[in-house]
Amino acid sequence: MSEQNSSQPFTLASTSAAEAGSAPANRVMRIAPLDVRHQRFKQAFRGFDKTEVVAFLTEAADDYEHALRELDRLRQDLSRTEALLADHRLREANLRNTLETAQRLSDQLREAAQTEAKMIVREAQGRSDLLLQKAQARLEAVEREIVDLRLRRRGVEGSVEASIQALHHALEFIREQDRQPEGEVHLHRPRQADGTQG
Secondary structure, three states: OOHHHHHHHHHHHOOOHHHHHHOOOOOOOOOOHHHHHHOOOOOOOOOOOHHHHHHHHHHHHHHHHHHHHHHHHHHHHHHHHHHHHHHHHHHHHHHHHHHHHHHHHHHHHHHHHHHHHHHHHHHHHOOOHHHHHHHHHHHHHHHHHHHHHHHHHHHHHHHHHHHHHHHHHHHHHHHHHHHOOOOOOOOOOOOOOOOOOO
């Protein structure tokens, strides 16, 4: 068999793990499974068994096609994961906005309650003990509302923080998966009979 015709397809198809890891994800394949299936070699004296060569090329094409399908599936999975991550980021932004709104509302209510409490206390100083007691009861009710709003705010903060941590862990998991080396592709050639030359 001619070395020039037989070595080229094997050289293109045999990619080491290091080359596969450094190659970009959107690399264009130069040989399709159909090319492998239809590859024919020149016949030479004492060459390879034609049936074995065709069987090997068929098996290689099947494996290659399977690898391409798996790559396509992984790309689709990655696309879905990226969409899910974008959705989580949007939810995180919404939660942050909600928390900021709750904080502003809490501050406004606190300021309004403090202003109202001061007015009640000033009015109560010029009135009888009964009015003073009513003003004191009102002040305590406002303070309870403030405490309740603070507790609610802490609950919202805890929920947002938990969501952020969950998103962080999910992102770390995805990055860890991306750092995993891709599987090595091994090319097996049929054994040569003793005393034959390729």
